[in-house]
Amino acid sequence: MVRSPPREMRGQRMGLSRNHRVNGARMSSGANASGAGQTATHAELSLIEALRQGNEDAFGRLVDQHHASLRRVARLYLSNRAVAEEVVQDTWLGVIQGMWAFEGRSSLKTWIFRILINHAKTRAVREGRTVPFGGVGADDIGGPEAAVSPERFHPANHPAEPGNWTSPPRDIRTSPEGRLLAREVGEQLQKAIDALPPNQRLVLTLRDVEGCSTEEVCNVLGIQETNGRVLLHRARAKVRAALEPYLEGGG
Amino acid sequence: MRQPIGSSTGMPCQELVELVTAYLDGALSPADRESCDAHWRTCPGCRTYLAQMQLVVGSLGHLGRRDAGENGAERNHLLDLFRTRGFHHRGPRERSVPLGVADEFASPGDHISYFWESEDEFDATAGFLAAGVERDEVCVLLGHAGANSRLLADLERRGLAPDRLRRGDRLHTVSGQQPADAVLGAIGDRIRTAVDRGAPMVRVLGNLGWGHPGWPAEGDILRLEARVTDAVRNLPSIVMCAYDVRRLSGRSLLLGGVECHPLTLRRGALRRNEHHVPAEQFLETLALDAA
Numbered sequence: 001m002v003r004s005p006p007r008e009m010r011g012q013r014m015g016l017s018r019n020h021r022v023n024g025a026r027m028s029s030g031a032n033a034s035g036a037g038q039t040a041t042h043a044e045l046s047l048i049e050a051l052r053q054g055n056e057d058a059f060g061r062l063v064d065q066h067h068a069s070l071r072r073v074a075r076l077y078l079s080n081r082a083v084a085e086e087v088v089q090d091t092w093l094g095v096i097q098g099m100w101a102f103e104g105r106s107s108l109k110t111w112i113f114r115i116l117i118n119h120a121k122t123r124a125v126r127e128g129r130t131v132p133f134g135g136v137g138a139d140d141i142g143g144p145e146a147a148v149s150p151e152r153f154h155p156a157n158h159p160a161e162p163g164n165w166t167s168p169p170r171d172i173r174t175s176p177e178g179r180l181l182a183r184e185v186g187e188q189l190q191k192a193i194d195a196l197p198p199n200q201r202l203v204l205t206l207r208d209v210e211g212c213s214t215e216e217v218c219n220v221l222g223i224q225e226t227n228g229r230v231l232l233h234r235a236r237a238k239v240r241a242a243l244e245p246y247l248e249g250g251g
Numbered sequence: 252m253r254q255p256i257g258s259s260t261g262m263p264c265q266e267l268v269e270l271v272t273a274y275l276d277g278a279l280s281p282a283d284r285e286s287c288d289a290h291w292r293t294c295p296g297c298r299t300y301l302a303q304m305q306l307v308v309g310s311l312g313h314l315g316r317r318d319a320g321e322n323g324a325e326r327n328h329l330l331d332l333f334r335t336r337g338f339h340h341r342g343p344r345e346r347s348v349p350l351g352v353a354d355e356f357a358s359p360g361d362h363i364s365y366f367w368e369s370e371d372e373f374d375a376t377a378g379f380l381a382a383g384v385e386r387d388e389v390c391v392l393l394g395h396a397g398a399n400s401r402l403l404a405d406l407e408r409r410g411l412a413p414d415r416l417r418r419g420d421r422l423h424t425v426s427g428q429q430p431a432d433a434v435l436g437a438i439g440d441r442i443r444t445a446v447d448r449g450a451p452m453v454r455v456l457g458n459l460g461w462g463h464p465g466w467p468a469e470g471d472i473l474r475l476e477a478r479v480t481d482a483v484r485n486l487p488s489i490v491m492c493a494y495d496v497r498r499l500s501g502r503s504l505l506l507g508g509v510e511c512h513p514l515t516l517r518r519g520a521l522r523r524n525e526h527h528v529p530a531e532q533f534l535e536t537l538a539l540d541a542a
Contacts, residue, residue, distance in 0.1 A: 054339035056330055063329050067322060069315065085325075092329050094451050096337050097359050100485035101446040114449030122387040146269075148300075153265040163263025168296025169303055189310055208311035214276050233272035240307050247303045 038215060040104030040111075047108065051099050063092070066109070069210045070116050076202050077120035077131060087123050091116040106219055109212065113220040132198040133221055141230050147237035169244060185246045192242035200235035207232050262286050264297050271304050338485045343523070348452065348489060351382025353519035359452055359487045362480040363521065364512035366504075368496045373398075376456060376493055377405035383454040384411050384421065389445035391438065393425045394458030395466065398493070402456065420448070427457075428465045431475035435482050442486050455483075457492035461503050469503060473537060476511035477530045491516070506537075 040048070050058035070091055074084035094115040102111055124131045152167045154160075193201060193209075206217045218228040240247070267290050273279050274287050291298050336345060344358035352375050357363065367373050380390045380402065392399050403413045416422035425437045442453045459476070460466035467475075476492065483490050494508040510528040514521060528536075 051333075051337070052339060054334075054337055056333060059333045059337075060326065060330055063326055067325070067329075072315075089329070089332070090451070093332060093336060094449070094487070096333055097452075097487040098446040100338055101443045101487060103443055103447070105443075105447050111447065111449065114447075115451070116449075118387055118449040119451065146265075147271070148265070148268050150265070153263070161263075163265040164294075165264045165296040168264075169299045171295070171299050186310070186314065189307075189314060193311075204311070208308050209315040211312055211315060214278070229272055229276060229278065233269070236272060236304060236307060237268075239311070240303055243307060244303070247306065 038219075039106065040102075040108050044108040045104050048099055048102060048104070051096075059096075062095075066112055070112070073113065073116060073202075073205060073210065074120050076198070076205060077117075077124045078127070078129070080127075083123060083127070084120075087116065087119045090119045094119070107216060110216050110219050113206070113212070113216075117220060130198070132202040133223065141227050145234050147233065148241070169247070182246075185243065188243055188246060189239070192239040195242070196235050196238060200231050200238070203228055203231040204235035204239070208236070262290050264290075264294060267294075267297050268300055271301060275304070275308070346521075349382050349386075350489070350491075350516075350521065351378040351380070351385075352376065352491075352516065353521070355516065355519075355521040357489050357514070357521065359489060360484040361489050361514055362483060362512055363489070363491045363514040363516055364508040364524075365491050365493045366496050366508060366515065366517045367493055373401070373493065373495075374405055376491070377402050377409065379454060379456055379491055380406060380422075381409050381411060383452070384416065386451060387421075388452040388454055389421055389423070389441070389450045390416070391423045391425055391441050391453060391455045392458075393427050393434070393438065393455055394493075395427070395460035395463045398458030399424060402458075420445075425455075427459055427472075427475075428467070430467065431471055431478065434475055435478060438479075438490075439482065439486075442483070442488050446487060451487065453486075453488040455488060455490040457490065459492065459507075461499055461507075469500075470537065470541060472503075473506055473511070474534060476507050477528075477533045477537070480511065480513060480527075481530055506533075 047058055047062065051062070067088070070088045071084060074087045074091075075081070078084045078087060091112065095112055098111075098115070102108075106114070121131050121134070125134070152165060153163050154166055156162050158164075193204065196204065202221070203217055206212045206220060207214060212220065214229055214232065215225060217232075218225045221228070267287060270279060270283065270287055274284065279287065291301065336347075338360065344360065346356040346358050348357050348359060349355075350357045350363075352365070365376060367376070380392075383390045384406075392402060394402070406413045406416075413422055423441055425434065425441060427434055429437075438455060441455075445453045459472050461469060461472060466472070479490055479492075492508070492512065494504055496504065499508075509515070509524065509526050510533055511530075513524055513527045515524045516522075
C-alpha cells in the first residue's frame with residue numbers, strides 16, 4: 001500500500017494561491033467593524049494541525065468544548081433525541097474527514113456548526129419537518145415587531161413626552177453584573193425560549209446560549225447580519241417580556 | 252404611578268428600546284451610541300430595561316454552560332471514530348459512503364475508474380451524482396460537453412433539477428480544457444469551499460475529453476489522472492472517472508483507467524486495483540516513454 005503521499009506534498013496539495021485568498025477574506029471582513037471570529041485563530045489552526053497528526057487528546061478537547069452545544073442546536077431541528085444524536089455524530093465525522101480541507105476561512109466553531117446545520121437540515125427535511133431558515137427568502141424577517149408593547153409608551157402625539165414610558169419596567173434589586181436569574185426562574189427562561197418562533201429561537205440559542213458572535217451566527221446560518229440582529233433583538237425582547245414578572249424585585 | 256423621567260435628548264424611550272441589541276453588539280454608529288448613552292444618563296426606566304436585558308443575556312449564557320461535559324460513553328465512541336476514520340489513519344478505510352452505482356460503497360478520498368460499454372452503463376453514472384445530492388453533498392462535473400449535457404439531462408429525468416442545484420452551489424462544472432495544475436487547483440478549490448460551507452463531501456465525476464477538440468493532449472491528461480489520487484486522498488471527496496471502453500485507445504484505458512486509479516468499478520463490482528502505479532513512478536515512466 002503506497003497510497004499516502006509524502007508530508008510536504010500533502011502540505012501544498014492542490015494549487016498555490018491559498019494564502020492570498022485567505023488574506024483577502026480577512027481584509028474584507030475586517031472592513032465592516034469587529035471582524036471577530038471571522039477567520040480561524042492561530043490556536044485553532046494549530047489544533048487542526050494536531051488533529052491531522054492524529055492527536056486524540058486534541059480531538060477529545062474539541063469534543064468536550066462543543067458536543068453539548070451541538071446536541072442542543074441539533075434538537076432545535078429534530079425533536080427526536082436519537083436522530084439528533086446521529087446528526088451530531090455525523091457532524092464529528094464531517095470534522096474528522098474534512099480537517100484536511102478546512103483552511104480557516106471561517107472560525108473553527110463556525111465551521112463545526114455549519115456542518116451540524118447542514119446535516120440537521122437535510123435530516124429534518126427528509127423527516128418532513130419544517131426547518132428554520134428553510135425555503136427561499138428564508139431570512140425574510142417579516143413585518144415590524146415592537147420590543148415592548150406600544151401600550152407602555154405615551155402616543156407619538158403626546159404634548160410633553162411623546163414615545164416615553166408610561167409604565168417603565170420596575171427596578172431590579174440585583175445588579176446585572178455577575179448576577180444570574182435564580183434557579184427556579186431558569187425553568188421560565190427555558191419555557192420562554194421554547195415559545196419563540198423557530199428562526200428567532202435558533203438565532204438566540206446560537207448567540208446567547210452557545211456564545212457565538214452575531215457575525216458567527218449569521219455566517220453559520222447564511223443570513224444577513226442586519227437580519228440576524230433584528231431576529232436576535234426580537235427574541236431577546238420576547239424572553240425579557242416573558243420574564244418581566246420575575247425581574248421586578250418584589251414580584 | 253411613578254412619573255417616568257423622559258429623555259431630554261430627543262430620542263423617545265420607545266425608539267431606544269429598539270436599539271439595545273445593536274448597542275450591546277457594538278453595531279451602532281458613534282452618533283447613535285452617543286444618544287443612547289445620553290438617554291440612559293437621564294432615564295431610569297430605560298436604564299432598568301437595559302439592566303434587565305443584560306440579566307437575561309447573562310442567564311441565557313449560563314444555561315449553555317450548565318450542562319457541558321458529562322457524556323463518557325459517547326466521548327469514547329467519538330474518540331474511537333477519530334481513531335478509525337480519521338485521515339491520519341493509513342491503510343484501507345472503511346467503505347461507508349454509498350456510491351450510487353451498483354449498490355457499492357466507497358470511502359472519502361477514493362479515486363475510482365469506471366469502465367463502461369453500454370449506454371445504460373453510462374447513464375448509471377448519474378446515480379453517482381444523485382446519491383450525492385440525496386446526501387446534501389456537492390457534485391462537480393469534470394468532463395467534455397457531450398458527457399456533461401447528457402448527465403444533466405439524466406439528473407433532470409431523475410427529478411433533481413440541475414439548474415436549482417447549480418444556483419444552490421451544489422453542482423459545479425470544472426473545465427478540463429486547461430493544464431493539469433489548473434484543473435487540480437480548481438477541483439481543490441471546489442472541495443475546500445464546499446467543506447468550508449459545511450458540506451459533508453464532494454463528488455467529482457470525470458469524463459475526460461481524450462482526443463476532444465480543446466482538451467489537452469493524451470500525455471497531459473495522463474499526468475492529471477496520475478496526480479488526482481494523492482491530491483484527494485485526504486479530502487472528503489470521491490473522484491470517479493468514466494472510461495468509454497468502446498471508443499478510447501488501449502493505451503488511454505491501460506495507463507489512464509487502470510494504472511492511475513487505486514480502485515476500479517466494472518460490471519457492477521468495485522475492486523481494489525493491484526495494477527495501480529504510484530504517481531511518482533507512473534510519471535517517471537511516462538517521461539521516459541516520451542523521450
